[in-house]
Amino acid sequence: MVNAGGSGASSYPMHTNxxxxTFWVGEIFNASLADGSQVCSTYDGQWAFSHTGVNLGTTPDSADGCPGSIYGGCDGVSTGTGTNFACxxxxxxxxxxxxxxxQPTPLQNPFYLDLPYDDVNDSTAFKERCQVIPWAAADNAATGVNHCADSNYSYMKNSWVKITGPNGNTCYGQIEDAGPSSGSLYHDSNFVFGSNDARPANTQFSGxxxxxxxxxxxPALNGCLGFASLDGDSDHVSWQFVDKASVPAGPWLNVVTTSGVNW
Incomplete structure (x- = not known):
């Protein structure tokens, strides 16, 4: 069943071209990088397990990416076990x-994405987040708690983004990770929140x-937006933030992620 939603209207700045x-829960992008695995996310140390409920074991504490995280969950096609597991x-x-x-029906929204602003683990982003995230003050008012200095709370996680893809479709997703980034730059406020349609500070991972x-x-957004490649680097989108109440009906509302920071 598709849930009722809003109009899709948004007053947040538009970011074009x-x-x-594409990334996916359970993916191991680069096992030699600390941020090269989607078994965990910057907001959830057990992202693959939280998203799927599948447990095939635990990533060794010696691993560069996601040590101690439960693996086996995969938003795609999984094969193998142990060191031979692939997603x-x-x-x-x-x-x-x-x-x-x-795979079984996911426990969290399969329409997810990331942007290069980690408001929990990047020290610059954490320090400035209540000055640059447009909805931070409204969020504090809605919850009745000022979370600006609370490192166990994210203003970014679960936020909604409106995206128009190569096929002209407009689809919606929730932020569940941070990236892409060149090195340790996860506080690109000029790109993420700016009104001048800036290009990302990141210079990598692009054709x-x-x-x-x-x-x-x-993968759900990849298909909905009509990307030319399942795992490419040359698709272009236009995007803007959108308030939850304005998200229109669509498959992105069938399973909505509500969990908070989990580390």
Whole structure:
């Protein structure tokens, strides 16, 4: 069932012609990098398990990426166990609302993405977040608690983004991680919150020589937006934040993520 939603209207700044790549829960992008695995996210040390409920074991404490995290959850096609475990992406389509084709129904929203602003673990972003995140004050008022100095609370996680893809479709997703980033830059407030349609500070992970990638989207969003590649670096999108109440009906509302920071 598709839940009722809002109008899709947004007053937040529009970001146009931004390179987006694709990532997915359970992916091991680069095992030698501390941020090279989607078994965990910057907001959830057990992201793969939280998203799927699947437990095939625990990543060794000696691992560079996501040590101690439960592995086995995969927003795609999984094979193998232990050191042979692999999680690959898959093509999604509207026949089942762009949900996984070879996995159980996810426990969290399969329409997820990241932007290069980590308001919990990046010290610069954490320090400035209540000055630059447009909805921080309203969030504090709504919860009745000022979370600005609370490192166990994120203003970014679960926030909604409106994205228009190569096929002209507009789809919606929730922020569940931070990136893409060149090195340790996870506080790109000029790109993420600015009103001048800036390019990302990141200069990597892009097939467009004029700019680096500014967003990663999930397989569900990849399919919904009509990306040319399942795991490429040359698709472009336009995006803007959107308030939760304005998110319109669509498969992105069938399973909504509400969990907080989990580390």
């Amino acid at each position: 931004i390179v987006s790549t 690959k992406t898959e093509k999604r389509d509207a026949s089942n609302g762009f949900f996984p084709k070879s 467009d020589s004029s700019q680096g990638a500014g967003m990663d989207v999930s």
